[in-house]
Amino acid sequence: MSINLIVNPTVSPMGWREFNNSVNNHSIALDGYVASATKLNTKKKVANFNHHEDCNRYASRATCDQIRLAIHSGLFDFFRDENGEVKMDIYVNDCDEDVCLSVFLLKYGYISGNIMNPALNTLVNVENELDTTAGAYPYPKDYPLLRKLAWVFAPYKIARSNGLLRTKDKKVYEGVITDVCNRIMEYLNGNSQELPLDTRYEVLERYPDWSYVKEIGIDSRTGMFGDGVKAFVSILAERENGNRDYVIGKMSPFIDFDLPKCLKALNDAEGAENDLWGGSNTIGGSPRVTGSKLTPEQVAEIVNKAHK
Numbered sequence: 001m002s003i004n005l006i007v008n009p010t011v012s013p014m015g016w017r018e019f020n021n022s023v024n025n026h027s028i029a030l031d032g033y034v035a036s037a038t039k040l041n042t043k044k045k046v047a048n049f050n051h052h053e054d055c056n057r058y059a060s061r062a063t064c065d066q067i068r069l070a071i072h073s074g075l076f077d078f079f080r081d082e083n084g085e086v087k088m089d090i091y092v093n094d095c096d097e098d099v100c101l102s103v104f105l106l107k108y109g110y111i112s113g114n115i116m117n118p119a120l121n122t123l124v125n126v127e128n129e130l131d132t133t134a135g136a137y138p139y140p141k142d143y144p145l146l147r148k149l150a151w152v153f154a155p156y157k158i159a160r161s162n163g164l165l166r167t168k169d170k171k172v173y174e175g176v177i178t179d180v181c182n183r184i185m186e187y188l189n190g191n192s193q194e195l196p197l198d199t200r201y202e203v204l205e206r207y208p209d210w211s212y213v214k215e216i217g218i219d220s221r222t223g224m225f226g227d228g229v230k231a232f233v234s235i236l237a238e239r240e241n242g243n244r245d246y247v248i249g250k251m252s253p254f255i256d257f258d259l260p261k262c263l264k265a266l267n268d269a270e271g272a273e274n275d276l277w278g279g280s281n282t283i284g285g286s287p288r289v290t291g292s293k294l295t296p297e298q299v300a301e302i303v304n305k306a307h308k
Contacts, residue, residue: 001076001086003107007177008033008093009168012275012289013053019091020046026079027089028106031063031099032288035278038066045079049102051132057280058253062131064101068124071105071112093288095165095173097153098131100180107181111188119188123149134249134283135221147194150219152187154195155179157218166239168289199223204235205300209257209307210250212300231257233303235296243291246299249283258307259284265306269294 013035014022020041029048037054040047049067051060061069081087090106092099101124105112111120126145129137139146150157155176159165164172186192198217201224205212210231213224224232231250238244248266250257263284266277275287286292294302 001109002088003086004089005103005107005174005177006089006091007095007170007173008091009095009165009170009173010289011093012287013093013278016048019048020044023091024089026081026087027091028079029091030067030102031092031094031096032278033091033093035276052280052284053278055280056253057132057282060132060280062128063098064105064124064131065128067102067105068112068121071109072115076109076113092173092177095156095159095176095180097127097156097180100153100156100177101127101184103177104181104184108185117188119190123152123184123187132282133251134247135219136225136249136251138225139222141197141199141222141226144194146197146219146222148187148192150195150197151193152183153180154218155183160236161215161218163237166237166245166291197222199226203229204296207300207304210303212296225251230255233299239291241291243293244286244296245291246286247283248279248285248303251282253281262303262306265302266292266294266299269298269302 013032016034016036016039019029019034023046025045027046031050032052034048034050035053036048038049049063051062076086079086079088088106159176197219199219199222200217201220202214202216203211204214211229213232213234215234234247236245236247248262250259259281263277263279270292272287275289277286278284
C-alpha cells in the first residue's frame with residue numbers, strides 16, 4: 001500500500017469541483033476538507049467522505065464509519081493502480097477524533113479490512129454515535145469504554161484545549177494524528193490505558209432554548225448534556241489577532257433549535273467569502289482557518305434573532 005497523508009490546516013474547505021481539479025488521481029478528502037456531501041469520481045478515482053455539509057447528520061454516518069463501510073465494500077480494490085498496488089493521497093485539514101480514526105482505518109488496511117474485529121468495530125461505533133450527536137450520546141459517565149477513549153484521543157483534546165491547534169502548525173496536526181493512531185493500535189492490542197472524564201464547563205449565559213458555555217474539561221460536552229443542556233454555543237478560544245473559535249450544536253434534530261438558520265445568519269454577519277461558518281443540522285462551527293471576527297455578544301444576538 002502507498003498511503004500519503006497530506007495535512008493542510010491552513011487550507012479553507014473547498015468545493016467538490018475545485019478538489020477534483022486540483023488533485024491527482026487516487027485522492028481522498030476527509031471530514032470537511034471538501035465542503036460537500038460524500039461523493040465519488042469513478043473515472044479519476046477521487047473521493048470525498050464527509051458528514052458536515054449538505055447532509056442530515058442523523059441520516060449520515062460519521063466519516064470514520066463511512067470509511068469502514070467503504071473498506072469492507074471494496075474501497076482498497078477501487079484504489080489500486082495499474083500495478084495492483086493500493087495508492088491513496090489522503091487530504092485533511094483537521095486532526096479530531098473522526099479524522100484520526102479515519103486515517104488509521106485507511107493506513108492500516110490489514111487490520112480494518114477484517115470485518116470480524118470486535119474491538120475496532122466497537123471503537124468506530126462509539127465514535128460514530130458521539131460524533132453524530134456532538135458528543136451528546138447518552139452513554140453513562142461511568143462507562144469504562146469512555147475512559148479508554150479519553151486516553152486514546154487525549155493528544156487531540158489536549159492540543160485543542162491548550163491552544164496548540166490554533167497555531168495551524170502542520171507539524172502539530174501531523175503529530176496529533178500520529179500519536180492518536182499509535183494509541184488506537186495500543187487499544188486494539190489490549191494495552192489501552194484509561195483516563196477519568198473531565199466534564200467541567202461554565203455556563204456564561206442561559207437563554208430560553210440554548211446556553212452560552214465555555215468548555216473547560218476535554219469531555220465537557222458529556223457533562224453539559226448530562227446536566228440537561230440540549231443546545232449550546234461554546235467559546236473555545238480567542239486567537240492572538242482577536243478572532244475567536246466557536247462551536248454551535250444541539251443534542252439531536254428533535255431539539256427545537258434551527259442550526260442551519262443560525263449558521264446562515266452568522267455567515268451573513270461575518271461577511272467572508274471562502275472560510276465560512278459551516279456544519280450540519282446538529283453541529284457546526286466558526287471558520288476553521290481564520291476563526292470568527294464576531295464578538296461573543298454579537299454571536300448571542302445573531303443566534304437569538306435567527307432562532308426566533
